[in-house]
Amino acid sequence: MTVTAMFRCAVCGEHESLATPLSWRCPNSSNDDRRHVLMLEQPMRPLRGTGDPNPFVAFRAYLAWDVLAESLGMSPESRDSLICEVDEKVALVAGTGFRVTPFGRNDGLSDALGFSETGGVWVKDETHNVAGSHKARHLFTELLHLVALERAGKAPWGTQRPPLAIASCGNAAFAASTLAKSVGWPIDVFVPAGVDDALEQMLLGAGARIVRCPRRDDDPPGDPTVHRFREAVANGSIPFGVQGTENAWCLDGGRTIGWEIADAQERVSGPPLDRVFVQIGGGAFATDLALGVFAGGLRPRIHAVQTSGCAPVVRAWDEALKSGGTRNAGSRWGECMWAWEDVKPSLADGILDDETYDWIGVLNVMTDSDGSPIAVDESHVREAYSLAHRATNIDVSPTGSAGLAGLLAMRPTIADDERVVVVFSGIRRHFMPKPS
Ligand SMILES: Cc1ncc(COP(=O)(O)O)c(C=O)c1O
């Protein structure tokens, strides 16, 4: 039996074809009810990269985008060449195009944490990915979707491109602005009223239009930047962010990181990977990383890491356990996931999303791998940042090293010969505190 690749809503079960243009959200998602998320159902094995240095070319055949592009009448060759053409434009703006990023055992970290020679810490280094974090990987399949529609003459906007929109003031906004600039597409970035000057300068430098979003008296609860973003989308802007609830196509390209890890593992001998510690903000990163790794036949335990001052996914795990289990908990959204009431500041400020939008995927990958979530204290966040800089030569940010904080916290329960993965997901920007 051939299984057709498709999107399926993890909440209401609605299906959506991958050949549907602009299929960002579940058809049952509305302005009043955003508690729907389309997740990819794709037969995957065996996973075989072509060896191309560009991961989107190497794993093109596994992308949902490939199904869309084929349905638009594009041949495999023209799909590859479109990826390369857009990638070259990205490289002109970002200084690099998409390339397979480094992955390997880090001896310094492994020694510092007392692992044996067969065990240790494996680091996937995203600090030199496009725009300095993993975020651009999620966004690239959204961009390819738009560009392929234009090429096929199927874009409903003709020559008047609607603006892209994103609510973020961190790595996602910078990556989105960088990609938008590379193809000359206007983008509105919805930021908090008190956005940091240095961050704003970085976004302006990438060509973004900044929309400051003070809380309005008549605003419903929740983040005002998200309210303004949704209004813009309702008025015709294209959602261009990294939350599966707002644009499910972000869940496509993010898997390339996991595919690269699985592909690299194919080529080394020794026991398989035992655990992955991954920092969680909105949750798309962890979902995709794990699904990508699983696609290669590996099943390391996935540990979702949040700070103890903002841990909605850790709470969701506990609530789901009480209310029917942690797998496919989407229909119990209201019982499991709600905004964290009292977010405490942290050095890892990129993962302080008060709601984990892609929580269903995060719970599923932990369940399927016998993993678990962990809320870490600020002392572990700080120690992880400092250790990452002492033991490696990777200039990672505090958010990018937050997964390591989870490993530090759980190290006493982990055997010395286990193989543990962390992803250093973002580079330290000049305005971030120096590690101690
Ligand atoms: C460097 C870095 N790592 C990890 C994350 C978390 O990714 P996600 O929001 O998809 O959970 C973020 C989010 O902003 C980030 O900037």
Ligand SMILES: [Zn+2]
């Ligand atoms: Zn739905």
